[in-house]
Amino acid sequence: MRVRGGWPRLDRLLRHRRRVLAVGLAMTAAALAGTVPRAAAPGETPAPHRVAAAPAPAADRSAAKVTAPVRIADADTVRLLRPGDRVDVIAAGGSPSAGAEPRTVASGARVTAVPEPGEGPAEAGALVVLSVPRDAAARLAGAGASGPLAVAFR
Template sequence: MQRRRDILSRTYGDRLARLTRPGWARTTLARRTAAGVLVLLAFFLLIRGDRDADEVPVVTAARDLTPGRVLVSSDLRVTPMSAGLVPAGALSAPGDAIGHTVAGPARSGEVMTDVRLLGPRLAAAAVGGPDGRVVPIRLADPEVTDVLRVGDRVDVLTVGGDRSTEPRVLASSATVVLVSEKESGRATRERVVMLALPVDAATTVAAASLSGALAVTFH
């Protein structure tokens, strides 16, 4: 009986010792637990990233836009976007686009870039060099504009006034960057085609368009 009491006494003593172990031991355990939690939290933040810090403002279309439209403030809005998704040449302020002409159709919400608008960046991108120019022409056969599309490659030719005059190629591999919208109603205007060309060819085509009709052949 005495031995049993000794065993029980030791058991209760062990339990009491565990409950009354030194404070430094409990503190060490708490520190280790806290350190583990902080490591997991840091890993989570690293994976998630700071979304607000990664976002930048970009100009997007506030509505569907048609080619040839001159942009006004109501056509645009500023939208925050993850920096990793922003395309090259994206505009960051509406003032960079207002008053400029849209070169191609754009859907609502689409990011507006420098090559979406008529200008030197579009011309340079279209001809593959810094000396690009954009030239407006009107075609001798207006119905051809119905089949022209932005991005088409065409050769530009003079059209002789009579059969004795041979057509002459003024420029090769011009890039169509804009075809004005077809208007409805009686008072329809001639549609304009905008071509991107190197500076020398652009000057030749621009001069020829003032004195005679022009035609294009498709590549």
């Protein structure tokens, strides 16, 4: 015995499974596309429903970590360094006869990488890449241009 008409919509739904599945997937994709946050392009004003991060104060920007390549005068000391080590960078400050005192340029800098020596002409010292605050990177660049730099392990 067969009972007719009890669930006509369910019968129709079962006959058109592929179409229902396609419609369901399309609706899900549309719902997900509307909820995924999109980052604002440079110069674009964020939409009102988006939460934009406030610009960092000047003090926070100077404390942001950057990577800085530094040439250390003693290549043998650089060979002892490994990524993750903490070092203090010291500027020699010129000739000792002139009375210039050594000074610490960056304290607690994290070693990011120790590149292999290049194949080109040998320069004095060896390169090391450090992660330091932005203001310390500027001091490192200035000190490296004016005289030799050394590292002290922490």
